[in-house]
Amino acid sequence: MHRDPASRPTLLVAASTFPAEPGDGTPGFVLDLALALADDHRVVVVAPMTKGAATHQRIGDVEVRRYHYFPSRWRDLADGAIVDNLRAKPVRWLQVPFFFASMAIALRREAARSRPDVALLHWIIPQGAVGKLVLGSLPRVVTTLGGDLYALRHPVLQRVKRAVIRSAASITCMSTDMAAELRKLGARDEQVHIVPMGVDTAPITAAVAREQRTPGRVLFVGRLVEKKGATVLLDALERMREQPAEVVVVGDGPLRGALEARAGSAVSFVGARSKDGLAAEYAQAGIALYPSVPAANGDRDGLPVALLEAMSAGCAIVASAVPGIVDVVEDGVNGLLVTPGDAGALAAAVDRLLADPALASRLGAAAQETAAAYTVEAVGDRYRTLIAGALGR
Incomplete structure (x- = not known):
């Protein structure tokens, strides 16, 4: 139920991953959360310009303002995960100073225009760092998904992270391990809150009711970067006693070309999917794989939203x-857990589920029950409490 607009506090949200349109295949967890919080906040999102996006638009009750940071012909730093984009094409470092400067100008301008009461900044770096510089005493809730926390280890960046954390009203993260990392950087116990990103269950529920599940259909969903472990999946396929009926990889990224060349026709690489298209993939799959591994640069998964989505759909999960x-x-x-990077263990787990449909069905039903605690609505309630605390502070 919506509150009277005049009585709503204004929430400024900043993120570097944000869809051009709802359900366009870009991870939509920030948008989903913003829409949930718009029930009782005036929400304004500041995000970088991406392909096909409008400079200014409304999505539901959320106002979105995007900033240009580089000539459009070469502008691709924020198309996907920034850390992975820099690693895939180092020349993108040329865009970084312009990206930071443009973000700072956009946040300062928006703060003057909308006069927010509180800010929600995704992630510690870059949004948290820039917000600390330009938003003055505005209360800030900062969230991290892992890449900024685990991968950016240069001493200067560590100092930046400590400063952002010290000045935040609260910090949210995806896991107990991430909470421990935050404490190592000086976060106080009362600042740290484990709040994974929420799942928009409506399209998944509709797809499960509509689609036919194929027991031998194996699904991988994630950015095609080192930490997601798609290479381990291909290694495992070579070790399976019996090949799955289908293997579908949903996602894009710098490793796609090499992975496709190696897999040949054994795997269908379908690229990014819209929200409804992705929901249909979950509903059709019998088994969903998340073979995450630590990347060479230290980056690791926090808690993949795609994992929670597959659990919501009732897929049998095999994960690292x-x-x-x-x-x-x-x-x-x-679900079934395997040692990270162990292709033999991953193959054995998939073989086990293919040979025992009853086990796969039981694990899928249990996964669906677990995922009920991670809906956008449930996560939105957690953030409302934190935002209210920041306003009180």
Whole structure:
């Protein structure tokens, strides 16, 4: 139920990953959260310009303002994950200073225009750092998904992270391991809150009711970057006793070309999917794989939203036993856990589920029950409490 607009506090949201349009295939968790919070806040989002996006638009009750940071012909730093984009094409570092400067100008301008009462900044770097510089005493809730926390280890960046954390009203993260990392950077216990990104269950529920599940259909959803472990999936396929009926990879990224060349026709690489298209993929899959591994640069998954989405759809889950995932998936109860990077163990787990449909069905049902605690609505309630606390402070 919406509150009277005049009585709503204004929430300024900043993020570097934001869809041009709802459901366009770009991860939509920031938009989903913003829409949930718009029930009782006036929400304004500041995000970088991406392909096909409008400079200014409204999505539901959320106002979105995007800033240009580089000539459009070469502007691609924020198309996907920034850290992975820099690693894939180092020449993109030329865009970084313009990106930071443009973000600072956009946040300062928006703060003057909309006069926010509180800010929600995704992530510690870059939005948290820039927000600390330009938003003055505005109360700030900062969230991290992992890449900024785990991968950016240069001493200067560590100092920046400590400064952002010290000045924040609260910090949210995806897992107990990430909470421990935040404390190492000086976060106080009362600042740290484990609040994974929420799942928009409506399209998934509709797809499950509409689509036919194929027991032998194996699904991988994620950015095609090192930490997601798609290479481990291909290694595992070579070790399976019996090949799945279908193997579908949803997602894009710098490793796609090499992965497709290696897999040949054994795997269908379908690229990014719209929200409804992705929901249909979950509903059709019998098994969903999340073979996450630590990347060479230190980057790791926190708790993949795609994992929670697959659990919401009732897929049988096979995932790496890495921090974040082990907070949600319990081996043999609501999924199967394997050693990160162990292609033989991943193959054995998939073989086990293909040979035992009853086990796959039981694990999928248990996964669906677990995921009920991670809906956008439930997560939105957690953020409302934190935002109210920041306003009180």
